[in-house]
Structures are given as structure tokens and as C-alpha cells.
Amino acid sequence: LTAIVNVGDDIVLHGLTICPDLDTITYTLAGLNNEELGWGLTGETWRVMSELRELGGEAWFGLGDRDLATHLYRSERLRNGATKAEVTKELCARHGVAVELIPVTNDIFETVLDTELGPMGFQDYFVKNHHSVTVNAITFNQDNAAVSRPALDALFSSERIVIAPSNPLLSLAPLLHFPDVRAALANRRQDVVAVSPIVGGSAIKGPADRLLGEFGYAVSPVGVARYLYDHFGTIIGTWVIDEADAAYEEELVSLGYNVAVTTTMMTTPENEERLAKAVLS
């Protein structure tokens, strides 16, 4: 199992290179995620942040003491010439994570949101502004960023490609933005299974529903499918949608997709297993 991970949310703050998606996945797969907060590490403390706040520093982006060690580690390794992929491998090994996580690119690649308050980076939008400002466009700050070789290899050689129920505009777009990723998916369309991030008219998590509306798409599995088709072409063979959205099956079929209807909310181990089976069958 290989996960190709978005790095558009990455931010350099306080001199530290922070990769929230890579870290969240690593922490979660290691069983170290903070269930109370919904992000960060379990058993976290906040000494540095509280001192930084007293100094009048930028404290809107919560960095726990345990979490900071990850960012210090990564920042030092990057400064010494390691790639994000290499650092990710090291951190996963240290935490005993067996799934292979691959940052989609090792190059500079940052999601930039053109909002009603002007352009801002992902974390500015998501955390500092609580993803509550209107977004007019989503672009990427990059300098010819290339998909990493192992990520491309995985897309070509894996039995199946699953598109996770992530925010299509903020989390899938930064992956699908790469022509090489789109070409790989288009080429293997029948092996590409996407799980709808919209269930019963709202996002599983985050502002996907609001953003779909702002970009003129229906807040439904069909809206997501149309958004991805309009922006990235024919790349998905099968949609997995929730039972709550069974009514959309027909329209998705008419658009040329295979459709599987199941429980997609991973609220219990049984549901997780059922979804995994649907995705693999």
C-alpha cells in the first residue's frame, strides 16, 4: 500500500518546514493521532507555543512540543540536502509505519488561494482564516515542480489506484494538477476508484461543500465528479458513493462511471472494512 500525498498545504513557519498532510497520515497510521483535537499528536503539550504567544510571536498555527520535534527534524534534514521523500521515509520508519508514504513532489509546490481578502497560502486560508473567506481561484506556486519518480512508478505499477475522499479542490487538485499524474490515471482509468468526499449533501470534513458551491458545482457526488472531469479530464473509472447518495448512481452511470454504493463513513472498524472491500472489489 502506497500513499501519494499532497504537499500543497506545506508551510514554512518560524523557519520550520511543516508538512501537515504527511504528518497527519504518519501520526494516524502510527496510532499517535490526537483524537480529542482531531489533528496533531496524542499526549501533546504546548510549552513552546505558550511562550511564543507571550513573546508576541505568530501563534495562530498550533505546534505542540512533540509535533515540533518532527518539524525540527525535517527542517534540519532538508537543510542538509535530504528530500521530503527521504525525510518522510525516516519518520515513518521511526514510527513503525508500514504503508509507504510518498510526497507527490520533492520540489517547491504550494497551494495559493485567491480569496476575497487577496491571495494567501493554504494554512493562512485554512487555519488563520478558519476557511471562512470566499475563494475565487486556486493556483499553485511552483517552479516546474515534477512528480517524484517513486510516485509515478507506484501509479503505473499498482493493481488499483484509489482516490481518497479528500477535498477535491484543496487536496485532490494539488495532486491531479501534475500532467504526469493525470496521464497515469487516464491511462489506467478502469483501475481508478474514487470515494466521494460528499455524503448526504455535505463534506465529510472541512470546506469542500462550501467550495464546490463557490465554484458553481452541486454539493453531491455528481458535483465532485463534474468538477474533477472539468479540471482534470477522464481519469476515474469507478465512483464509490454512500448509501445516503444512492439517488446519484443513475446520473453517474449516465456520465460513464461504474458506481458502487456502500457505507463510506469510516466511523467503525466494520465500516472501514466494508469500504476497503468495496474499493478493492
Place this chain on the structure above:
Amino acid sequence: LTAIVNVGDDIVLHGLTICPDLDTITYTLAGLNNEELGWGLTGETWRVMSELRELGGEAWFGLGDRDLATHLYRSERLRNGATKAEVTKELCARHGVAVELIPVTNDIFETVLDTELGPMGFQDYFVKNHHSVTVNAITFNQDNAAVSRPALDALFSSERIVIAPSNPLLSLAPLLHFPDVRAALANRRQDVVAVSPIVGGSAIKGPADRLLGEFGYAVSPVGVARYLYDHFGTIIGTWVIDEADAAYEEELVSLGYNVAVTTTMMTTPENEERLAKAVLS
């Protein structure tokens, strides 16, 4: 009272810009110094460092959780375009430090030691290698670093210039290396009072005694005076030496210096006051 502070010991580690001399002075003047350790902040905790060690990160340079907030604050401000001087002013204001601290330069300026193990930065030598390797030469990594304007102004306008009993090779040299600093001191030689960092044949603190020997100088106030004269010319009017070294008075006078003999070890408030009076009188 203005202190012009060495920045040659500064290091970028884990992505953070760390200025140990500026921080130590700030913490000490704020009454926040850790008396047990002899460095760092009082009431310090070590969560981040202990997690970093578990991750297999570089943990030889001790960074407490409170202290880290300083480095995060500085690194973010520098990244946003502030100078080291501006950040220093902000941190001093936040800690209620009334003495004006001025980094000698806002430019890149790093002490490099050519040692028996090869060239290394100051902290590599001092902390990682416990200042226990032989030093062949001391140089500075810089790109036309300039003395900051307020530092020069202070050197020209202050009533008296005191050279603190710091390590002449590691802490004074990075200040006196600047031609503008030497010119200001030479010009006002009679107002320049230096306190000997060697007392009774050994350094007050650190490896000054060992280094003086390695560089072929006597471990005495006379050795320090000769080292500074050989490298930086005629810049000192008066030497303040400890009673333990009264025997060197005559030789220093014969070299053209005024000499004051007093208790120079600042071990009690009375001693501190006596030394301050000697320096100002």
C-alpha cells in the same frame, strides 16, 4: 548603557536562527538566566529536545522549550525581513531589558575554527566537541559584513568603551575583526578600558587559557594584551586586572597601558560594584 554583541557564535540549526550571545545577555539582564545550568532560561523544560532525540535528530545543541520560543520568534521575524537588531530590540522590550543590545552586524558573519578535525563552526567546536580539540586558526565566514550603524554610533558617542572579560580569540576577535570597530577604538584609545579575562593563570570561563597557549601567548593579562595588540593594533588605553595578577602591572605599564588593579571576579554584588567603579573611574 549599550552593549555591542558578538554574533559569530550564531548558528542555523533545525531551520532556526539561534543567537546564543544575544540571548544569554538578554536572559541574564532580565533575571531569567538558568543558574543551575549556567546557560539558558530558568524554569526550563525539555520536551521538544527529548522527542527530537527519540526521532534520531541532532540533539547535541540543547534547546529548552522556553528557549525554543525565542528562536521560533526570531526566525519568523528574520524571514519576514526584520534585522537581527530589530528582533533583539523586540525581545529585550518583551523581557523588560533596559540595556540596549546591538548585534555588531546584521549581516552574515560566522566564526569558523580550523581545528585538528578540520574546519567547523563555533557551536560545533564549543558544544559538540566540548572545546577540546586543537585550534590552528580562527577565521570568519562572511560576505562583506558591515558594522551596524547604531553600533558605530555608540562607539563614537559613548563616554567610555569597556571591553568585557570575554574570550579574546572567540568573543572579542569577532568584534575587533571589523576595521570600523578597530578604527573607532584606536581613535578613542584613552576611553577604552579592557577587563582581563585571565585571572590567576586561568580563564574566568571557557577555553581562553587553552587557546592563548595554542596560539603562542602567555596565559596572563600580558598575554591577552599582546594577542590583542598583535591582531588588532593599539586600541586599548587601560587594562583592569585582578589583584591576583598585580605582578603584571609593571609589564603592562611598560607596554604603554594604564593599569587598574582590583577584584575583577563578579562573584558578589559588592565585587560587581567595585569593578564597575574601577572601569568608570
